[in-house]
Amino acid sequence: MQSCYFLGSALHTSLGADSASQLRALQQPPTAPGSVIVHYADKSQTLPYKLLTGPNVEDASKRLNQVVDAVITQALEAAQLSTNERAATGLFLGTSSFNINVVEQDYRNDLLHDSHALVMAHCSSQGIFGHEVRKRHGLNGPDFSFNTACTASANALIYADAMVRSGRLKHALVLGVEMCNSLTALGFHGLQLLTLDTMKPFDKSRNGLVLGEGVSALVLGNRNPSKHHWHLRGSANLCDTHGISATNPDGSVVAKVIDMALHHAHLQPTDIAAIKVHGTASLLNDEAEAAGMRHVFSTMPALCAIKPFIGHTLGACGLNELLLFCAAANDDFLIATPGIGNNSVEQGDTKLGVSLNQTQCTLPPGNFLMNYFGFGGNNTALVISNIRANIKE
């Protein structure tokens, strides 16, 4: 079995496209979302959204490709892959929406000229987006587009890691992509899951989520990284057949997937130094996640939430949130959400029984749990580590 390390990464979210901006923003309290006007037929709807900082490009296709290409280029350069290594690299895309924003734009434009225009006339293939991205970056290895709702890029990471560990690939590029689109925004609006406020996971006043845009890339490979020694130590994915839109509120499936990930990582609950929660700030999902974590951890590790900062970036949240967590840890701090999810006996929702980290604290190398739960009953837990001694060199 080969080893597999995180060799280079890049990320563009509402916090910015460079790590300095992102780290600065993560050390401030999360801000309320902006808004976006979603147009459909002759109607429009203003909805809360955490959009990317730039680029200021109106054409959806150009904007998507510009952001994706910049993030991939930066990650490949950070990983210092040679041209030959790139040519054999596999692509593992995780997204809930592919390029649907471009498909929507094309259809809206066509409808302006022909009220009977054919929907999806320009693109109806799900895999074409990954195929084109791969071609533009000279990645000739296999490409896989994961489409498992909010767990998509976390699952992409699991399989990219497995392909490197099994020796099938030397390098893999994991890519998370989620861009603003009308279908998703109005779908969540219809489910009454959106809030105009800052997201407040695990808070007694939580009232829904904010959607966010985000694109992230991570290069995995079997050579020893020069600086930080991040790697995926264990993982699990489990289908929860309780309900298609929410995990079992008793937390049993959440607990099981966490247990499976710990088992896969050969760790005990006490080995986990901190947890990055999924934390959608919806009533039932947070209850289920809290119940699941309480079941596994008799002493709760520090918990941090990242969605209040960047919104829920859906299929890309797996990689976006992992990379932000790692960036903060590399800068020696655990992300805090002051005033959010503070469930102390005096002021919080004691029924949940868990609290988010309230003040920034140092974060030594350790093992960290990342939770992700998605529509379609798709639940994923990752255990990442930056403990150098874990690595068999």
Added chain:
Amino acid sequence: MSAPIQIYASGDHYHPVSEALPDLKELTQQVTGKSFRRIGRFIQLAMIGAARCTNLSVPKESAVYLSSGRGDLELTVEIMTELFARAQTPKPLGFVNTVSNAACFYVAQLLGLQSRSNYVCNRYFAFESVLQLARNDLMMGNVNSALIGSIDVCTHPLTDHRQRLHLSPHTEMGEGSHWLWLGTEDINRPALGELVDTRHFNHRDELLQWTRTQSIASLALSRGQFVGDQDWQFIVSHIDHAAIFDYRSNRGWYDSHSGAVIGDFFRSADVATSLLHINADDCGRFNAIFVKHSS
């Protein structure tokens, strides 16, 4: 890492589509023994294929790996048309069912599964992609039983559907749901055969070099739907004594033909003892699936 991967069962549903799209509600109920409300034909096809493959009995630890060329195109087209042409916002359940892994959820629920589920697609290698991932999981011991499926549906009317797929107006169309049940040797039941390997190749020469390292006596060769004429002739001319296995000539177009080939091969007696299925993309990349009958 070296236990052979067994193919325990296959199950399919295929029908040609000439104009009206078949109503699958009754067939779904007949095959699964259950009645489902408010699910579309993509999910119905998933359950029909998976139910036929497993006969509704499979270890609950079985993982589900599903793929498609276009996903639930019927639902996506409906929701996009309603939204942008008629200003009707998505209904909650319709929206939730647009997640591609919704079909995995219903299959897992139908079969009482408690394991991994993944929906993974690829423009040219839809079925091949999930087969590779499932094989890797089985080889690494992450799972010991896996259901691998691929589904593609048509949309109505077919003239629009062909245009959407950039096909010529007279292309024969079809819909298919194809499933395999794979597992390690510790599943106590007879196997149809063995999945020897499935691999991606960056170039045709790499593919041919790999074929030379395989033990391919009594081989049948099948052509994936995206392999060009020139490439196919070249490949056939470089692999000696292989029979050609035709699984496509009576099949209407949909994107995931490769999903059908292994089941068809095991149902076809005396063609050969092993099958090498080769597919390609538009960039000169190839994929090979190598299976053999149980001896």
